[in-house]
Amino acid sequence: MHADDLRALLDSLRRGVTSVEEAFARLATMPFEDLGFAKLDHHRGIRCGFPEVVFGDGKTREQVLAIFERCAAGESNVLATRVAAGVAEAICTRFGEAVYHADARAVTLRRAPRPRTPGGVVIVSAGTSDRPVAEEARVTCDILDLSVQVFQDVGVAGLHRLTASLDAIRAADVVIAVAGMEGALPSVVGGMVACPVVAVPTSVGYGVGFRGLAALMAMLNSCASGVTVVNIDNGFGAACAAARILNRASSVEA
Incomplete structure (x- = not known):
């Protein structure tokens, strides 16, 4: 449940549109719902600004589908990440409005339309091989x-590609910079913009890149002050960091 949904429910109860019994039924499964193999955190949207997300890795098709179904029973948008194609097909068969984003390995289900959070996110990725991680970040942001x-x-091997879009990047309120190899892109971006930069190392690279460890260490040692770093290949986490920043900023401005 989203905070706005809870406010709407309480207002509906106050105005007599919703009965006490109906409101009780809506709230009865809060703060969590026990499925036996999972406890769904229905309060997360109220506490954190966005609802619980289904992480597909390590779960069976039946478990992912069951969790997704219960999340979809509410009014909030639903996101499942790291979803195998076969599991995604099962979700999309069950929910005709669900969308499978193959590059991101994610499934989304958009419920009632909501206004966009004030502010904008720009995602820059160093190479085409970084696209799956950048797409996970984009789908999550959306x-x-x-x-x-x-x-x-727009990686540093051809810096002119980055500077060609510099005006748009500088206009962002949060920049997510995705890079593998030596992981230099976030440091370059961090030295060019005033907004928060969230760095995402990817596992793209050769030998001593150690599946993203070299990029991770480089980003943690960035000379550009204040660059935030998430885990290797964690485009989802970067998008959540951006959401926290913009949600808090919009609440302060309000």
Whole structure:
């Protein structure tokens, strides 16, 4: 349940549109719902600003589908990440409005339309091989109602590709910088913009890149002050960081 949904329910109860019994039934499954193999955190949207997300890795098709169904029973948008194609097909068969984003390995289900959170996110990715991680970040931003723009293949091997979009990047309120190899892109971006930069190392690279460890260490040692770093290949986490920043900023401005 989203905070706005709870406010709407309480207002409906106050105005007599919703009965006490109906309101009780809506609230009875809060703060969590026990499915036996999972406890769904229905309060997360109220506490954190966005609802619980289904993480597909390590779960059976039946478990992912059951969790997704219960999340979809509410009014909030639903996101499942790291979803295998076969599991995604099962979800989309069950929910005709669900969308499978193959590059991101994510499934989204958009419920009632909501206004976009004020502010904008720009995602820059170093190479085409980083696209799956950048797409996971983009899909997550979109389902969390953030305005997002993506610039792909703008790594430091051809810096002119990055500077060609510099005006748009500088206009962002949060930049997510995705890079593998030596992980230099976030440091370069961090030295060019005033807004928060969230760095995402990817596992793209050769030998001593150690599946993203070299990029992770480089980003943690960035000379550009204040760059935030999430885990290797964690585009989802970067988008959630951006959502927290913009949600808090919009609440302060209000």
